[in-house]
Amino acid sequence: MTLKRRIIILFLVSSFVPFAGIIAISYVTIYSIVTNKLQSGMQSNLRQVELSLQNTITNLNHVSQQLVPQQLAFEGSAGQKLGQILSAEHPFERLKLTEELGNEISTITFTNPSIGLTMYVFKDDNSYRFENLAVKDGFTLDTLPLLVQYYGISYYGPHISNNRFDNQYVLSAVRKVPLPQREDVYVYIETGFKLTQAILDNDQFGGAVSHLFLDNDGKIVYSERGDAFPRGAPFPAGLSAEESGEAHGYVWFKERSNQGWSIVSLIPAADYRRELNRWFVQIALFAFVLLAVSLLLAWLLWRMVYKPLNKFNKEIKLMTQSRTLPQTPDETKSAATHIPEFDVLLHQFRQMKEQIWTLFSEIELKEKRRVDLEVEKLLYQINPHFLMNSLDTVHWLAVMNGQTEIDRLVLSLNKLLYYNLGKLGQTATIEEELDALRQYLTLQQIRYDFEFDVRIHVDERVLKAPVPRFILQPIVENSLYHGLDDNGYIEVNVRGDGDRIDITIGDNGSGMSKETIRELLEQQGGDQRKVGMGIGMSYVRRMLETQYGTQAELHIDSVIGQGTQVLLRLPIQEAEAI
Incomplete structure (x- = not known):
């Protein structure tokens, strides 16, 4: 191996071994910082979404309580009027109660601006009455994605509103109305004013985050990424206690509610690692600059060594080609290398050459x-x-x-x-x-x-x-x-x-x-x-x-x-x- 190649390899090794160590330590540190930052940010954002949804569900529960008959409770007066309407025999009385019930429902929905479509549903004949907004054709409770069910009330995950003039995603709740006259009467209540979409869009990645809703069994009831996580399919992590992971090219974070349902945030792995990749690009550019500097320094060092070696080579060639002492000033002039050690060696070599020439002459x-x-x-x-x-x-x-x-x-x-x-x-x-x-x-x-x-x-x-x-x-x-x-x-x-x-x-x-x-x-x-x-x-x-x-x-x-x-x-x- 030539001296030039050895110098270059030595410089590269001496430059890149410490640099590789710094990169390794920096990678671990940066990866930890970036990951913790992203995870904490996503978990915090997801927790806020989960709390907002829980508040929405709680509000749906509260409104539904006002629409079912309750003993010794003023807020159950609407449900009581419904029972009276269903049991009234005189048409005038039924008409009067119907008007009062409509006013009651309007008052309830007006005082709750987060409530959208509200109505009573009669499941046996798949009909509805006393709706506050127009209902889409073909409405049925069986098509709604069930999120969780407890204490006689069913909550449905995000779905397209049944309001004829609204195509936004909403949450809905269905509560059974206990009436002696009929067993198939239910109260149907939706969120309104784009509330659900506003909650889901509350993320720090500018729309890069998607959401999934999981029921109590870990099955997907709502998906914004149906190609990778189709509705009705089990979530890859199921009901495990893991709060984050990666699947199908997405990094996911999960938050489980007190009611047992879960909400999952999805981020494309490329977007999630964007900041880390940006750091890699910067490190790569710095490594390229370091490589260029190392090669330049190696070349300069080689030139520093090559120049004296070239002078030695010329002196040796001159000695082998001529056996007479130099006579002209140009021949006897000593060209310095400006490196003291080499100048001393070159001077000693010239003295030795003069002695050899003298011996040749003798x-x-x-x-x-x-x-x-x-x-x-x-x-x-x-x-x-x-x-x-x-x-x-x-x-x-x-x-x-x-x-x-x-x-x-x-x-x-x-x-x-x-x-x-x-x-x-x-x-x-x-x-x-x-x-x-x-x-x-x-x-x-x-x-x-x-x-x-x-x-x-x-x-x-x-x-x-x-x-x-x-x-x-x-x-x-x-x-x-x-x-x-x-x-x-x-x-x-x-x-x-x-x-x-x-x-x-x-x-x-x-x-x-x-x-x-x-x-x-x-x-x-x-x-x-x-x-x-x-x-x-x-x-x-x-x-x-x-x-x-x-x-x-x-x-x-x-x-x-x-x-x-x-x-x-x-x-x-x-x-x-x-």
Whole structure:
């Protein structure tokens, strides 16, 4: 896992673990506060509705008492007149009592503004009389939703009024009228003036609350949510002592009256949790902001770490790509990270890099000195060998020939020794190198008892070009070594080609095998069995590597029986002192 990813994960964990704990504690606290607030509000509202309905039922009971015959009670005079009407035989008397009863009922309903339709019902023939308001067609007591029944009076839950000119929900009460003449007479009384609807609409949720009425058996006798709680069905919680719960997507609260009936308030679960959901949305927004801030801080921290790491990376790349100390002000300028700890490390790293560069320089210098010593060793191996051979030749010529030849030999020998024994590391020019080669060939022609042709072609533009000393003679010696005869020739071509010099040395000798060529190019030191050839070619190759590095090229092409051609390709530049 990368450092960047680790920093981001660390920031997220360090930010969200405490935040998650705060959310959990806040959720429990907010949920408790909101739930208690809603529950207490709903229970209080429901209790007020229940008390209002109980007062309404009590008022219905009180009015019904005035409409039934009571002994020694003035308020039962209307019921007594009804009995007299039913038992009266004279029409005039019956008419008079009927008028008095109507006035009595009007007085009772007028003094009770919460009372609506009032009348006497004769159940056997399903008829009614003495109604104070017009009655809808098809009226019958059997269709009313019974809420509770006790002490000879039945109370019916909310239902559409039987008043022809009123379609509001009302409560109603039916009391039996004890008369000796008939056993099927009842007093029917409704609430009026939208009283029931006003009571049910008294909620704090702006119409979101619905109501159910349950009878003594827990059966629904009135429902404002018939799709989820149909009338006549048992309420899911029944007659349990629970005061609240959730069913069919609604949160419900129940209040049981002293008479045994219950009223239930229903709130859609979404509305009930609206405030809690609002809190969740706020927490989600805050979490998003916290996430953004955490990612931003993690990114800033990463940038704070990445910048110094990038500088370290650049320093390391610079050190791997260059082995020399920086020379320009831009290279030596120290760029600060503005973080003290990283600046100290970066300064220490630069010091270490300078020490490493110094060690590189020392190692390169020591390696160069070692190569110079090896080249010098090779040169001193060549010079004694050549000197001994030449002196041996002088000896035999002095014995066999006259002094003229000896004079010529000694003159060429002196010139060649002077050139070859020059200071190690000094460069020569193409012109000097070719002159030394001619002296060498003169000695070799005298030494070998045969004539061979030497052809030298040089571009005059490169005569003064610097080249390493003593690089042509070992190659020509290689041609002589591989069997030139009287018909042999050695051809040397020197030409300039842009920024380089091409030197070609060819012969028509016996040639070399590929194995011999590979030994010449790969051997690391002189072979005592091939002193003239092996040591000389090794010297040329090592001198080119020391002087030019990889810029110089050495190629040998040879065919057995046809001859050999050696190509030296040198860059034109000032020779570097060793």
